Amino acid sequence: MSSAPESPKSQVKPWPRLRRGLEHDFTVVKVREDAMADPRTHMEHRRVRMDCADWVNVIAVTKQDELVMVRQFRCGIDAATLEAPGGVIDPGEDPATAAARELEEETGYRAGRLEALGVVHPNPAFQSNRCHTYLALDCERVSDGDPDDGEDIAVELHPRADLPRLILEGHITHSLVVVAFFLERLRAEAKR
Structure with missing residues (x-):
């Protein structure tokens, strides 16, 4: 299976984590809100993350x-x-x-x-x-x-x-x- 080559515009950069939020452990899931930086605008955005087992x-x-x-x-x-x-x-x-x-x-x-x-x-x-x-x-x-x-x-x-x-x-x-x-x-x- 072949795919189209990726153009420079379509390359997505990772969002750096500025601050890790306080983690809340609910047994089946751990939830926190981190501060992330948009790599394009460098603006700070808060993002919720849920860590669960596979x-x-x-x-x-x-x-x-x-x-x-x-x-x-x-x-x-x-x-x-x-x-x-x-x-x-x-x-x-x-x-x-x-x-x-x-x-x-x-x-x-x-x-x-x-x-x-x-x-x-x-x-x-x-x-x-x-x-x-x-x-x-x-x-x-x-x-x-x-x-x-x-x-x-x-x-x-x-x-x-x-x-x-x-x-x-x-x-x-x-x-x-x-x-x-x-x-x-x-x-x-x-x-x-």
Whole structure:
């Protein structure tokens, strides 16, 4: 794949940090407001930064071609959402190991095969972390699962063929989950 050469006008310079703000630790995220300098105008701008651990999403598919999904309450929207299993990658943990762990903890399913699909930045405007996406194939139920404290999860199986409808009708609205399924589609198309 070739790309157009970068013109001097399109080169973006890094923004120097003038001052690091006071950090607030909320367990799952650390938030601070830094003073940054626009390299073009040298004007000072305040920017919020959220430091989170890296995350993992798992598109889990059974031998019967069903998606293993989870439904859980999300405080940000005060509603339950239908999502792919996933969660936080522990410090020093390999993302693939985290994917297998999160899948089994949240759903009780274990993958026969695990394939990396890609990595995205959830929101690089103010978040520092990455989200790794994996495809888990030939999943079989091996337990009832063991969710973390603070997780109340219902496991749902959906025919894989229903995925476009689930997204287009607004049953799946979590942006990182939609991106995960897009990455899966791109990988499948690239293999053709």
